[in-house]
Structure formats: structure tokens, C-alpha cells
Amino acid sequence: MTTKPLRLKELAKGEDRFAHGHRMCAGCGAPIVVKQVLMATDYPIIAANATGCLEVSSCIQEYTAWKIPWIHSAFENSAATISGVEAMYRSLVKQGKIDDKQVKFIAFGGDGGTYDIGFQSLSGAMERGHDMMYVCYDNGAYMNTGIQRSSATPFGANTTTCPAGDVIPGKPQQRKDLTRIMAAHGIPYIAQASPGNWMDLMKKVQKAFEIRGPKFMNIIAPCNRGWRSRTDDAITLAKLAVETCYWPLYEIENGVTRVTVKPKEKKPLVDFLKPQGRFKHMFAPENEGMLKQAQDYVDAQWDRLLKESAAGEAEKAE
Amino acid sequence: MSKKYWETLPQGSVVLEAGSSAKFKTGGWRSMRPKWIEENCIQCMFCWMYCPDMSVKVTAEGKRAEFDYDYCKGCGICALECPGKKGKKAIVMEEEGK
Numbered sequence: 561m562t563t564k565p566l567r568l569k570e571l572a573k574g575e576d577r578f579a580h581g582h583r584m585c586a587g588c589g590a591p592i593v594v595k596q597v598l599m600a601t602d603y604p605i606i607a608a609n610a611t612g613c614l615e616v617s618s619c620i621q622e623y624t625a626w627k628i629p630w631i632h633s634a635f636e637n638s639a640a641t642i643s644g645v646e647a648m649y650r651s652l653v654k655q656g657k658i659d660d661k662q663v664k665f666i667a668f669g670g671d672g673g674t675y676d677i678g679f680q681s682l683s684g685a686m687e688r689g690h691d692m693m694y695v696c697y698d699n700g701a702y703m704n705t706g707i708q709r710s711s712a713t714p715f716g717a718n719t720t721t722c723p724a725g726d727v728i729p730g731k732p733q734q735r736k737d738l739t740r741i742m743a744a745h746g747i748p749y750i751a752q753a754s755p756g757n758w759m760d761l762m763k764k765v766q767k768a769f770e771i772r773g774p775k776f777m778n779i780i781a782p783c784n785r786g787w788r789s790r791t792d793d794a795i796t797l798a799k800l801a802v803e804t805c806y807w808p809l810y811e812i813e814n815g816v817t818r819v820t821v822k823p824k825e826k827k828p829l830v831d832f833l834k835p836q837g838r839f840k841h842m843f844a845p846e847n848e849g850m851l852k853q854a855q856d857y858v859d860a861q862w863d864r865l866l867k868e869s870a871a872g873e874a875e876k877a878e
Numbered sequence: 879m880s881k882k883y884w885e886t887l888p889q890g891s892v893v894l895e896a897g898s899s900a901k902f903k904t905g906g907w908r909s910m911r912p913k914w915i916e917e918n919c920i921q922c923m924f925c926w927m928y929c930p931d932m933s934v935k936v937t938a939e940g941k942r943a944e945f946d947y948d949y950c951k952g953c954g955i956c957a958l959e960c961p962g963k964k965g966k967k968a969i970v971m972e973e974e975g976k
């Protein structure tokens with residue numbers, strides 16, 4: 561299959577594979593992520609979806625927003641579910657019972673369903689080498705059940721299970737770097753993306769689908785309810801996350817790291833934190849140190865990534 | 879909506895109609911209404927790409943058409959991201975029902 565050109569005018573002529581009428585909140589980032597992932601390619605896709613906002617709001621009783629075969633799975637096992645579908649498909653093709661239509665397989669999961677509870681099944685599916693892609697839409701908390709902290713929740717964020725108050729000033733820990741943990745699995749393709757950079761996101765999806773084996777994409781998905789922000793700022797925040805290097809856009813292809821979008825000017829992290837009510841307390845005078853701690857962490861992660869990317873470039877040049 | 883009983887539903891809770899959510903109109907959620915000002919539109923299609931609710935219609939030639947008010951939830955993402963022409967937005971948000 562030829563890779564589809566990523567021009568907005570051409571893309572707009574195509575049919576969406578994720579329909580309107582879904583019940584995500586107004587201005588939610590997750591459906592934008594899903595539509596961009598599905599739009600990037602014309603390959604037939606079968607998806608599994610872990611329980612979470614996306615899953616419960618996209619398929620309710622006889623109403624489904626999906627225009628692809630889609631299976632609901634439990635909170636903890638979307639990777640296991642889709643790996644089973646993929647294995648069955650390969651077997652049926654091998655037995656000559658169905659034609660190979662170059663079907664691609666995706667598991668969608670939220671950060672809770674991916675970083676935490678579904679991590680074991682994700683890790684297993686990656687290790688077994690299934691020809692599948694796992695897409696985590698990371699909104700930084702268990703949003704569907706009322707904004708509980710996850711291991712993806714950023715440092716300092718106010719959630720219902722790490723409430724900012726007299727006892728603690730929001731989440732005391734830094735977030736887990738799942739993208740790097742997935743890299744440690746030695747799988748052929750890993751990427752981080754943002755719906756604010758739609759072209760970069762879609763290029764990564766296209767690349768991933770041309771690679772056989774397990775792929776992992778971590779995509780930031782703003783949630784105005786949990787982030788305590790405005791209903792119109794999902795794309796603005798998705799872009800700020802990249803411009804502040806809070807959410808760097810990069811890929812790791814066969815072990816070689818490459819930053820795919822380098823911000824022209826690295827903005828201070830507060831530009832990303834300030835519009836979000838979940839970080840409001842960090843701007844109080846007594847919590848000033850938290851802003852520095854958050855910035856230092858982002859700086860250290862970004863510096864390390866740049867070094868890894870430079871090493872990757874050098875390796876390619878050799 | 880007509881009442882349905884379990885005997886008439888497909889077994890295993892399978893939904894057989896792709897994209898059947900289109901039968902559920904979410905436009906009633908809206909408190910703010912986006913208005914398209916065509917003369918300021920440069921046809922960049924950002925509004926179409928970023929709309930979480932697939933509520934910007936497109937013609938067969940791939941050009942931007944009207945909003946789909948049956949589904950638009952009035953989030954305002956399209957208006958915020960719209961570059962418009964010469965600093966003039968091609969989308970403005972107005973209070974619904976005014």
C-alpha cells in the first residue's frame with residue numbers, strides 16, 4: 561500500500577473513521593487523537609479499547625462512534641485482547657481460511673490503563689512480538705472515575721487522590737517515563753506525539769504501520785475537566801506541552817532515538833502550567849520551589865533526550 | 879427513542895451498525911455557538927482537523943462548508959485555532975439562543 565499524502569485538503573475529502581455523536585466532554589483531546597491516528601492510513605484497522613473515558617463514551621448501548629471493527633476490553637487487558645485477535649488473524653490467513661487484507665491492529669488505552677493497570681499485559685504483548693500498535697492517550701489521570709492520580713500524573717498536579725491542601729501540595733512524585741520503559745523492551749518502533757502537531761503524529765502512525773512487530777505510541781490528550789482548563793484550549797495546551805519540552809516529540813526506531821520536532825524557542829514550563837487549574841497552588845508564594853523543581857525535571861529529561869538524539873544522528877552518519 | 883428489550887438486541891451486545899452514534903445528536907449540549915464568517919476564511923482546514931466532534935462539514939471537493947450544529951458541542955477549539963484573514967477570525971463564538 562502506498563503511504564497516503566498528508567495534505568489537509570486531500571485528507572478532508574476522506575471519510576472519518578470515528579463518527580460524531582460520541583459522548584466525550586466538549587473540547588476533549590482524546591477524540592482528536594483517535595481521529596488523527598485513524599486518518600493517517602487507509603489500511604483496514606481492528607482496535608481494542610481499554611475501559612476509560614474514550615471507551616465508555618464512544619460505545620454506549622447500540623451507539624458506536626467507531627467505523628472500524630472494535631472490541632471493548634477490560635481496564636487492564638486491551639493489549640492482551642488485541643494480541644489475541646492478531647494471532648487469530650495470522651492463523652486464519654495461514655490456514656487459507658481468509659485472505660490477507662493487510663489488516664492493522666491497534667490497542668487504545670488511557671494512561672491509567674497503560675502506565676498502571678494494563679502495564680503487565682502491554683509488556684507481555686510487546687515481548688511476544690505481536691504485529692500490533694499500542695496507542696496510549698495520556699491525559700495524566702484516571703479521568704473517567706473522577707480525576708484520580710496515575711503514575712502519568714505530572715508532579716504537583718492536584719487530583720482527588722493527591723489533593724493540594726495543608727497536607728500535601730498536589731502529587732509529590734514525578735511522572736513515570738513510560739515511553740523510555742517501552743524502549744527498554746527493544747521493540748522496533750516507539751514514538752511520542754501530540755495532536756497539536758497533527759502532521760508529525762500522522763507521519764509516525766504511517767511509519768509504524770510499515771514496520772512489522774510491536775509498536776508503541778504515547779500521545780498527549782488534554783482533558784479540560786481534569787486539567788481544570790477551558791473547553792477551547794486542548795490544541796493550544798497540546799502545542800504548549802511540546803514547546804515547553806514537557807512533552808517532547810521524538811521517536812525511537814530500532815534503538816535509534818531522534819527528536820522529530822525541536823521547538824524554535826524552548827518556552828518556560830510555567831506557560832504550560834499556568835492555564836491549568838490543577839497547578840494553581842504551585843503559583844502560591846509558599847510553593848515557589850515546586851515550580852523550579854518541575855522545571856528542573858523537564859530540563860534534565862530534555863537534555864538527556866537531546867544527547868540521545870545526537871548520538872542517534874552520529875550513528876546514522878557513520 | 880423507542881423502548882428495546884433484550885430479546886430484540888443482537889447477542890453478546892454486538893453493535894452491527896458502524897458509526898451508529900450519528901443517531902445520537904449532541905448539538906443540544908451546546909451553550910456557545912460557533913459562527914463561520916466565510917469572507918475571512920482562508921480554507922486552511924485547521925478547524926476541521928482539530929474539531930473533537932467531527933462537526934465541520936466538507937464539500938466533495940474538500941472545501942470547508944458550514945458547521946454541523948446537530949453534533950457541535952460548542953467547545954470553541956475551532957475558533958481559538960482559526961487563523962482567519964489579516965487578523966480577522968473566520969470563526970467567532972456566540973452565546974446560544976441569543
Ligand SMILES: Cc1ncc(C[n+]2csc(CCOP(=O)(O)OP(=O)(O)O)c2C)c(N)n1
Nearest residue numbers: 611612613635670671672673701702703704
Ligand atoms: C479492574 C478495574 N478497576 C477499576 C475500574 C474503574 N475504572 C474505569 S475507567 C477508570 C479510569 C481510567 O483511567 P485512564 O485509563 O487514564 O483513562 P481516562 O478515563 O483518563 O481516559 C477506572 C478506574 C475498572 N473498570 N476496572
Ligand code: SF4
Nearest residue numbers: 584585588613783785
Ligand atoms: S473527563 Fe476529560 S478525558 Fe474524559 S471525556 Fe471529559 S474531557 Fe475527555
Ligand code: SF4
Nearest residue numbers: 929950951953954956
Ligand atoms: S465549537 Fe468545538 S465541537 Fe463545535 S465545531 Fe468548533 S471545534 Fe467542533
Ligand code: SF4
Nearest residue numbers: 919920922923925960
Ligand atoms: S480554521 Fe478558520 S480560516 Fe481555517 S478553514 Fe476553518 S474557518 Fe477557515
Ligand SMILES: [Mg+2]
Nearest residue numbers: 670671701703
Ligand atoms: Mg487518563
